[in-house]
Amino acid sequence: MKNFIFDIDGTLLDTEAMYMKSLQAVLHDRGIEREYDVLAKTFGIPSRDAVIRLKLPDVDGILAEWGPRTQAYRQTVAIYAGVEQALADLKAAGAGLAIMTSKQQYEYDRDVVSTGLDAYFSQAIVAEDIAHGKPEPDGILLAMKRLGAKPADTVYVGDTIYDAEASAAAHVTFGFAAWNGRTPTDFQADVSFITPAAMLDLL
Incomplete structure (x- = not known):
């Protein structure tokens, strides 16, 4: 090669924990509870595709919150x-x-x-x-x-x-x-x- x-x-x-824990926190604030392992199955694809695949409501709203929320978990990277x-x-x-x-x-x-x-x-x-x-x-x-x-x-x-x-x-x-x-x-x-x-x- x-x-x-x-x-x-x-x-x-x-970076898995940074992305999945921040998404889990965003959903929790919206009254949506999803297990970490369920969320992690979407790890590796674009964020919008992940939210759609998880069949979550208000895709744009979640995406707007998810990106900034990752900063709280930067220490896990x-x-x-x-x-x-x-x-x-x-x-x-x-x-x-x-x-x-x-x-x-x-x-x-x-x-x-x-x-x-x-x-x-x-x-x-x-x-x-x-x-x-x-x-x-x-x-x-x-x-x-x-x-x-x-x-x-x-x-x-x-x-x-x-x-x-x-x-x-x-x-x-x-x-x-x-x-x-x-x-x-x-x-x-x-x-x-x-x-x-x-x-x-x-x-």
Whole structure:
């Protein structure tokens, strides 16, 4: 592989609690109680799609409250161990590195730029850049176009079924970020990376 395109949440950054707990709090204030595990099943897709999939009322109202509410849970976010070193090693080896995320630009700036992770990537595709988010392949295809990459030489590294489906639709290898400690139950990966350093074996 010559090109590595990355998801962010659950792949580079452990952000699940920030998003799900803040959504749970927003719903609680509205008199809506949903179990954390139910909400977490939507983790990894655009926020609007998640709210719609959960069949919640007042989609726009919830979205307006959800984004700002995440700030109260920022302390739960962490870069997964070994990720920064692996990115540095991949970049030094000449791999093309890009991000393709369901995050909006402000979320990318808040979660990625603020940590300095953006320095490892030559391209970043955010929600505003594409018409259709995951599981559609639009974002991966745009990232490949900007990298000058071919599907056969590209792996998309992610952690959810939406990532797996987007990879399949884009005809690229799907690499599961197994370093996050989760075990897939609803999809199969083409390759699983137990540690971030394991990605170097694909070069």
